[in-house]
Amino acid sequence: MPSKTNAERGRNVRAQLLTAARELVGELGWSAVSTRILAERAGVRPGLVHYHFESLQALLRQAVLEEMRRMLDGTAALLDTTPNPTAGIEAMLSDLDRYTGADPASLLFIEAYLAATRDPRLHEEMRGLVIDFRNHLATSLARSGHPAPEAAATVVMAVFDGFLLHKGLDPELSAARIAPLLRQLTDTEPNGAHS
Template sequence: MAGRTNVERGRDVRARLLEAARELIGEVGWSGVSTRVLAERAGVRYGLVHYHFESLQALLRQATLEAMSGMLDETAGLLTEAASPADGVEALLSELDRYNGSDPASLLFIEGYLAATRDAELLEGLSEIVKGFRTALATSLADAGHPSADAAASLIAALFDGFVLHKGLDPELSAARIAPLLRTLTSSEPIEAIEPNGAQP
């Protein structure tokens, strides 16, 4: 069998570096990843890191954005498969139950959000990914006749983030505990306004 071309070898090296970056961000944190440790984890020569990426920061940024984009695309697909937005949102919540707040995927998200406060390019990329997810959710809700689809989508997306964060603090937290309440947010029935003092108008 003919040997691989330089282009194929280059793709393989980049893929290994990105995979190693995703693993290490979750294990040692964004700032704990060094070029040398990354190269060792990927099983490549030290110099190849900067040959394929302009900087370590650029590599970590791409690894994080690709991971988050893939995970959100995967979960957003549950919306299109569900019989209703309520069923889809509940399926999304149940999918999040496999994360406990301290697993590598959860930590990658957390580290990515923190790093974005200091990295304008990462912030822009993450914003676009989250915006895309919210748009897909809002469209699903609007098609079902939800009276405040955009606001509900923003609230649900934020709830999902908080759910993963809080699971790291409360192992007893589960999708089953909050799914019934979450369903009320996806209802197409208008929610009655509440006065500031808690009284009904």
């Protein structure tokens, strides 16, 4: 069996570092992740962090943005596979039920939002991801004849974010409790015919 090339080894190390960064941001918090801790978790020498990334912050930023993009793409796919935006929004909300608000993925997002208040580059890139997703949602609502698709998409996304934050404080919250209200906000059929 041939040995790995330098490029393959480099890709593997980068992947290990990004995975370790995602895990550690959720476990320890953004500011508690050090080069040493990250390298130890990834199983590599600390010098490789700065060999593969311009800085620790650049590595953390990339790890978080990749995870956000993956989640938002998956959520957009839910929207695209349902018969109407209301059903898609309910499917997305139900998907959020698997997060507790205190699980590693939830904490990763919460930490990223906080870090974005101090990191202008992270802020801009996260803003772009959020705007793209909101526009996707608004376009879907507009196609269904919603009278205010942009405003509805903004409220839906705010509800999703708030739902995740509140679940960390109140694990009893569930999608079923807020789905009827979102249905009223997004349904364009008389008397909720989509329901």
